[in-house]
Structure formats: structure tokens, C-alpha cells
Amino acid sequence: MGISLEDVSFSYGMEKIIEHINFTFEKGKTYVLLGCSGVGKSTLLSLLKGFNQPEAGRIIYEETAQEQVEVVFQDQQLFPWQTVFQTVEMPLRIKKMPKNERKTKVENLLKELDLINSSAKFSGKLSGGQKQRTAMARGLVTEPDFLLLDEPTSSLDPQTKERAQALILSEQKRRKNTVITVTHDVEESAFLGEIILIMTAAGFSVLKNPTVHLPERRESVAFYEFCIELRSLLKEENR
Template sequence: MYIQLKDASFAYNTEAIFKQLNLRIEKNHSYVILGKSGIGKSTLLSILKGLRQLSEGTIHYQGTNQDKIEIVFQDLRLFPWQTVKQALEMPLIIEGVASKERRSRITKCVEQFNLTDLATRYPNQLSGGQKQRVAMARGLVTQPDFLLLDEPTSSLDQDTKEHVQDTILQAQRRYRNGLVIVTHDTEEAAYLGETILVVESETLTLIDNPIFHLEKRRDHLAFYEFSLELKQRLKKGDRNEKN
């Protein structure tokens, strides 16, 4: 099961964002799209979901479809009038899931994301990390084949950020879906991505993460060395663009 881009190009008005991309996103694998702000990372998520149409080339969904791909936007889009439980129930109602199955999925989801005690709270009663967990739970309650996360920890403090990152990986292992995360944080990329897609001047470079399978990898020097390597690559790409 996969999403495949072939010779894919995308332009916004007259500005080329991507040219001739060839990429395959597999289920049960985690990818991080890494690049500086404004270079097109979130646009690529929208293309994978089918929210934006390619200028050229094709996108193919093998064994899946756009309805089985969920995207969690950077602003989370939690409605102020919905409790946590109502937020999780809404996509299930839209899908026509029977009430008994809805209750079962919601109960399981709030337990897995440690939201049981927060189920009746509204967004203004939640912390940043709690809101992020609700948004991810809402994305996963429909049991999608692929989950796309746009800058999932950008507004969080360091301790909360690391907790949410752990939650993201635990959920991916539990649900065994395809995971695609947008970030500009090289340490986050090194922690979350089995494969890292570096966005540079209309192209993508794929890098296999050599330390992804290390247990407690934040405690390893190799983790920070790889993060620094990614940071230097981004800086080099930025200098090349300016030249």
C-alpha cells in the first residue's frame, strides 16, 4: 500500500514549487519532510492528500484512496464549541460509522492518547500538548492508512515537544499506518523520520536515517551528530540558492 508521485510538478501562480518529483510513500513507515520555512513542505502534504492538483505528472494511490488519508494542520482546527469527545466523534459521524462502533473507537482512542479525564473539556480548557494529542487522536480515530502532520510540535515547549514526539511514534507503531511529518527542526526530523525528505529548490533528496532504530536515541551522541549533519545540509542548500 502506497502513495506514488511520478514526474510530479506543482506551481503556485507562476512560481514553481516542485519539478519532476518521483516519490513513493509506503504504509507502516515514517517520513519527515524537512526544509526551511516557505519552501513548499506543507504544499507537498496537501498534494499527497489530494487538496492541491499537480501542474504536471501523476499521483497514484495503491491500495488506498484520499478518504483513507488524514491530515492534521498546524493550527489543529479544533472547534471551540466541541468537547474532546465530540471532536473525535465528528469524523466518525461524517463517515456514517454506527453509534456502537463510534463509542468503541472513541473510548479506545482517548485511552491510548491519555485523554480520558479530558473527554468533556473544550479547547480553551486544554494545554498546547493536550490540544495536539486531541488533534492526532481525531486524525487516527477513523483508522486511516496514512496520517499527515503539519509542524506538530512547533508551538510547544521542549519538554512537551518531546512528549508529543514520543506519542506520535507510539501511535504509528500501534496503528501501523504511513506517517508523514512536516518540520523545520532537524532534531525532530532525526527523531521521527525513518526516511527524511529534504526539500531544496524545487527538488527532494531522500536520506535514510541511520540512527532511527536506536533505543533512547536522544541519549546517543550519534543522534546529535546526525541532526547537525541535517542542519549543515539545510544551510548549504540555502547558500546555494542565494548564489
């Protein structure tokens, strides 16, 4: 059960981006989309969210309403006139969650993402990393069945990046939702994805991550070996 792409193709005008892709994103799993710049990773997220429609084929949402798909794009799309708190609270207001519940939920998430001291700042006044974490909090707050993250940690410093990655995984384990992350970062892929999809113009190569169940895996030899394997596969695919 999940979201299935059946023979999906998509073009921007004359430029063919995605051609005849078949794949099922299963509920409760974590996926990473890797691939060279411009191959169509963000476009695929737009298709999954329903911002774009396939020109051929179809996308089937099995047991998941399309509203249960949340996407956090690279360019964050924050409103400069909203504070951090208001930005993260907004999806809960739309869902008509009671005020006290909203406050607790938003504040807990802001604490986890080290944003609580910036809670009253306007989005237009935030640093790149703060904007990225605010956008991530807005994506996480509704606990969607499918969370699509487009380069979620690209402007974070190494320590905040690791904390954000750990938060993404701990939330995913708690909620048992599906997380699909687009990244260029091989270590991030090996940490966040049970299944890695290397995307090329010809489609996907699918790899299972052998390190997901290892304790302290960031420090393990197997983790580094898997990163090396991913790097060399990426080089081959992009040749």
C-alpha cells in the same frame, strides 16, 4: 506500494512551488519533510491529500484509497462549537462506528494524549498545545493508512512533545501505516523519520536515518551525530 509522485509540478498563480518531483512514499514507513520556510512542504501535503491537484504530472495511490489519507494541519481547523470529545469522535460518527466502540476508542486516545480532563471543553477555549493535541487525536482516531502531520508538536512543551512523538511512533508501529511529518525541528526529524527528505526548490535530498533501530536512541551518540549532520545539510541546502 504506497503513493507515487510522477513528475509532479504545482504553482500558486505565477509562483512555482513544486517542479518535476518524482518520489514514492512506501506503505509502512515513516518520512520527515524538512526544509526552509516557504519551500512548499505544506503544499506537498495538500497535494498528497488531494486538496490541490498537480498542474503537471500525477499522483498514484497504489492499493490505498485517497480517503485513507488523513492530514493534520498546523492551523488545526477545529470547530469552536465542538468539545474535544466531539471533535475526536466526529470522524468515527461519519464512519458509522457503534456508539460504545466510539466512546472507548476516543477516551483511550484522549488519555494517551493527556486530554481526558479537557474532554468536555469547547475547542475555542483550549490552549494552543491542547488544540494541537486535539487535532492530532482527530487525525489518529481513524487509523488512516497515510497520516500526514504538519508541524504536529510545534506548540507543545518539551515533555508533552516527547510523549506525543512517542505516541505517533507507537501508533505507527502498531498499525504499520505511513506517517509523513513536516517539521522544522531536527531532533523531531531524527526521532520520527526513517527517511528524511530535505526539500529545496530543486527537489528532495533523501537520507536514511541510521539510528532507527537503536535502543534508547534519544540518548545515543549516534542520534546526536545524525542531528548535527541534518543541521549542516539544512544549512548547505538553504544557502
